[in-house]
Amino acid sequence: MGGDGTLAFHSNRLMTLVHGKSLLSISFVLALALAAPLAAQKTDTVTLYNGNRITGEIKELDHAKLKYSTDDMGTIYIEWNKIARLTSRAYFEVELEDGLRFYGTFGEPSRDGIVLVVLTESTADTVDMALIVKITPIKATFWTRLDGNVDIGFT
Known part of the structure:
Protein backbone atom coordinates (compact mmCIF):
# COMPACT_ATOMS: atom_id res chain seq x y z
CA MET A 1 0.00 0.00 0.00
CA GLY A 2 1.03 3.58 -0.04
CA GLY A 3 3.67 5.05 2.20
CA ASP A 4 1.00 6.66 4.37
CA GLY A 5 1.05 3.90 7.03
CA THR A 6 -2.34 2.32 6.23
CA LEU A 7 -0.76 -1.14 5.99
CA ALA A 8 0.81 -0.72 9.42
CA PHE A 9 -2.55 0.45 10.80
CA HIS A 10 -4.40 -2.58 9.37
CA SER A 11 -1.66 -4.93 10.59
CA ASN A 12 -1.80 -3.52 14.14
CA ARG A 13 -5.60 -3.65 14.13
CA LEU A 14 -5.53 -7.27 12.93
CA MET A 15 -3.02 -8.24 15.65
CA THR A 16 -5.19 -6.54 18.28
CA LEU A 17 -8.28 -8.35 16.98
CA VAL A 18 -6.52 -11.74 16.91
CA HIS A 19 -4.94 -11.17 20.32
CA GLY A 20 -8.29 -10.07 21.78
CA LYS A 21 -10.10 -13.15 20.47
CA SER A 22 -7.32 -15.44 21.72
CA LEU A 23 -7.42 -13.83 25.14
CA LEU A 24 -11.21 -14.22 25.22
CA SER A 25 -10.92 -17.90 24.23
CA ILE A 26 -8.27 -18.56 26.87
CA SER A 27 -10.36 -16.80 29.51
CA PHE A 28 -13.40 -18.90 28.58
CA VAL A 29 -11.47 -22.18 28.78
CA LEU A 30 -9.95 -21.21 32.14
CA ALA A 31 -13.35 -20.24 33.54
CA LEU A 32 -14.81 -23.61 32.54
CA ALA A 33 -11.84 -25.52 33.91
CA LEU A 34 -12.00 -23.72 37.24
CA ALA A 35 -15.78 -24.08 37.50
CA ALA A 36 -15.75 -27.87 37.02
CA PRO A 37 -14.40 -28.70 40.51
CA LEU A 38 -16.86 -26.27 42.05
CA ALA A 39 -19.73 -28.03 40.31
CA ALA A 40 -18.75 -31.42 41.76
CA GLN A 41 -21.12 -32.04 44.64
CA LYS A 42 -20.57 -34.41 47.50
CA THR A 43 -23.81 -36.36 47.21
Whole structure:
Protein backbone atom coordinates (compact mmCIF):
# COMPACT_ATOMS: atom_id res chain seq x y z
CA MET A 1 0.00 0.00 0.00
CA GLY A 2 1.03 3.58 -0.04
CA GLY A 3 3.67 5.05 2.20
CA ASP A 4 1.00 6.66 4.37
CA GLY A 5 1.05 3.90 7.03
CA THR A 6 -2.34 2.32 6.23
CA LEU A 7 -0.76 -1.14 5.99
CA ALA A 8 0.81 -0.72 9.42
CA PHE A 9 -2.55 0.45 10.80
CA HIS A 10 -4.40 -2.58 9.37
CA SER A 11 -1.66 -4.93 10.59
CA ASN A 12 -1.80 -3.52 14.14
CA ARG A 13 -5.60 -3.65 14.13
CA LEU A 14 -5.53 -7.27 12.93
CA MET A 15 -3.02 -8.24 15.65
CA THR A 16 -5.19 -6.54 18.28
CA LEU A 17 -8.28 -8.35 16.98
CA VAL A 18 -6.52 -11.74 16.91
CA HIS A 19 -4.94 -11.17 20.32
CA GLY A 20 -8.29 -10.07 21.78
CA LYS A 21 -10.10 -13.15 20.47
CA SER A 22 -7.32 -15.44 21.72
CA LEU A 23 -7.42 -13.83 25.14
CA LEU A 24 -11.21 -14.22 25.22
CA SER A 25 -10.92 -17.90 24.23
CA ILE A 26 -8.27 -18.56 26.87
CA SER A 27 -10.36 -16.80 29.51
CA PHE A 28 -13.40 -18.90 28.58
CA VAL A 29 -11.47 -22.18 28.78
CA LEU A 30 -9.95 -21.21 32.14
CA ALA A 31 -13.35 -20.24 33.54
CA LEU A 32 -14.81 -23.61 32.54
CA ALA A 33 -11.84 -25.52 33.91
CA LEU A 34 -12.00 -23.72 37.24
CA ALA A 35 -15.78 -24.08 37.50
CA ALA A 36 -15.75 -27.87 37.02
CA PRO A 37 -14.40 -28.70 40.51
CA LEU A 38 -16.86 -26.27 42.05
CA ALA A 39 -19.73 -28.03 40.31
CA ALA A 40 -18.75 -31.42 41.76
CA GLN A 41 -21.12 -32.04 44.64
CA LYS A 42 -20.57 -34.41 47.50
CA THR A 43 -23.81 -36.36 47.21
CA ASP A 44 -22.64 -39.93 47.78
CA THR A 45 -23.98 -41.66 50.89
CA VAL A 46 -22.30 -44.25 53.08
CA THR A 47 -24.42 -46.02 55.69
CA LEU A 48 -22.54 -47.85 58.41
CA TYR A 49 -23.78 -50.95 60.23
CA ASN A 50 -24.12 -48.85 63.42
CA GLY A 51 -26.73 -46.70 61.62
CA ASN A 52 -24.58 -43.62 60.94
CA ARG A 53 -25.02 -42.03 57.52
CA ILE A 54 -22.25 -39.92 56.04
CA THR A 55 -22.68 -37.70 52.99
CA GLY A 56 -19.59 -37.04 50.93
CA GLU A 57 -17.70 -38.24 47.88
CA ILE A 58 -16.34 -41.74 47.27
CA LYS A 59 -12.70 -41.39 46.26
CA GLU A 60 -11.66 -45.06 46.09
CA LEU A 61 -11.68 -48.42 47.81
CA ASP A 62 -8.33 -50.13 48.15
CA HIS A 63 -6.86 -52.52 50.74
CA ALA A 64 -10.26 -52.82 52.49
CA LYS A 65 -10.39 -49.06 53.23
CA LEU A 66 -12.86 -46.69 51.60
CA LYS A 67 -11.32 -43.26 51.02
CA TYR A 68 -14.21 -40.83 51.49
CA SER A 69 -14.15 -37.04 51.29
CA THR A 70 -16.57 -34.98 53.39
CA ASP A 71 -17.11 -31.26 53.77
CA ASP A 72 -17.00 -31.21 57.56
CA MET A 73 -14.49 -33.96 58.43
CA GLY A 74 -12.17 -33.76 55.43
CA THR A 75 -10.96 -37.04 53.95
CA ILE A 76 -11.63 -40.10 56.08
CA TYR A 77 -10.86 -43.79 55.67
CA ILE A 78 -13.63 -46.23 56.57
CA GLU A 79 -13.02 -49.93 57.09
CA TRP A 80 -14.88 -51.77 54.32
CA ASN A 81 -16.45 -54.34 56.67
CA LYS A 82 -18.11 -51.52 58.69
CA ILE A 83 -20.07 -50.25 55.66
CA ALA A 84 -23.63 -51.52 55.21
CA ARG A 85 -24.66 -49.53 52.10
CA LEU A 86 -23.29 -47.19 49.41
CA THR A 87 -25.23 -44.93 47.04
CA SER A 88 -23.85 -42.60 44.40
CA ARG A 89 -24.83 -41.05 41.07
CA ALA A 90 -21.18 -40.95 39.97
CA TYR A 91 -19.73 -43.70 37.75
CA PHE A 92 -17.33 -46.27 39.16
CA GLU A 93 -15.33 -49.30 38.17
CA VAL A 94 -15.97 -52.06 40.71
CA GLU A 95 -13.48 -54.93 40.81
CA LEU A 96 -14.25 -58.25 42.51
CA GLU A 97 -11.76 -60.62 44.09
CA ASP A 98 -12.00 -62.95 41.05
CA GLY A 99 -11.08 -60.09 38.68
CA LEU A 100 -14.61 -59.53 37.34
CA ARG A 101 -15.41 -55.85 36.81
CA PHE A 102 -18.64 -53.85 36.78
CA TYR A 103 -19.09 -50.27 35.59
CA GLY A 104 -21.92 -48.04 36.77
CA THR A 105 -23.47 -45.96 39.52
CA PHE A 106 -24.53 -47.19 42.98
CA GLY A 107 -28.29 -47.42 43.44
CA GLU A 108 -30.22 -47.99 46.66
CA PRO A 109 -29.81 -51.68 47.58
CA SER A 110 -32.67 -53.79 48.93
CA ARG A 111 -30.66 -54.88 51.99
CA ASP A 112 -27.40 -54.27 53.82
CA GLY A 113 -24.18 -55.91 52.66
CA ILE A 114 -24.75 -55.59 48.93
CA VAL A 115 -24.01 -52.92 46.35
CA LEU A 116 -26.51 -52.29 43.58
CA VAL A 117 -24.39 -51.42 40.53
CA VAL A 118 -26.67 -49.66 38.03
CA LEU A 119 -25.27 -50.41 34.58
CA THR A 120 -27.94 -48.66 32.48
CA GLU A 121 -31.35 -47.18 33.17
CA SER A 122 -32.93 -50.62 32.86
CA THR A 123 -30.21 -53.01 34.09
CA ALA A 124 -28.44 -53.40 37.41
CA ASP A 125 -26.44 -56.08 39.21
CA THR A 126 -26.34 -56.78 42.91
CA VAL A 127 -22.86 -57.50 44.21
CA ASP A 128 -21.97 -58.90 47.62
CA MET A 129 -19.79 -56.28 49.32
CA ALA A 130 -17.50 -58.99 50.72
CA LEU A 131 -16.42 -59.81 47.14
CA ILE A 132 -15.45 -56.22 46.22
CA VAL A 133 -11.72 -55.50 46.42
CA LYS A 134 -11.43 -52.20 44.54
CA ILE A 135 -13.63 -49.24 43.60
CA THR A 136 -12.30 -46.54 41.31
CA PRO A 137 -14.21 -43.45 40.13
CA ILE A 138 -14.64 -43.04 36.38
CA LYS A 139 -14.26 -39.46 35.23
CA ALA A 140 -17.28 -39.08 33.02
CA THR A 141 -17.14 -35.47 31.83
CA PHE A 142 -15.08 -33.97 29.05
CA TRP A 143 -13.35 -31.48 31.34
CA THR A 144 -12.30 -34.08 33.92
CA ARG A 145 -10.94 -36.35 31.17
CA LEU A 146 -9.01 -33.50 29.55
CA ASP A 147 -5.32 -33.80 30.25
CA GLY A 148 -2.63 -31.82 28.50
CA ASN A 149 -1.26 -28.34 28.11
CA VAL A 150 -1.84 -25.25 26.05
CA ASP A 151 0.97 -23.35 24.40
CA ILE A 152 0.26 -20.07 22.66
CA GLY A 153 2.86 -18.09 20.84
CA PHE A 154 2.82 -15.05 18.60
CA THR A 155 5.43 -14.07 16.08
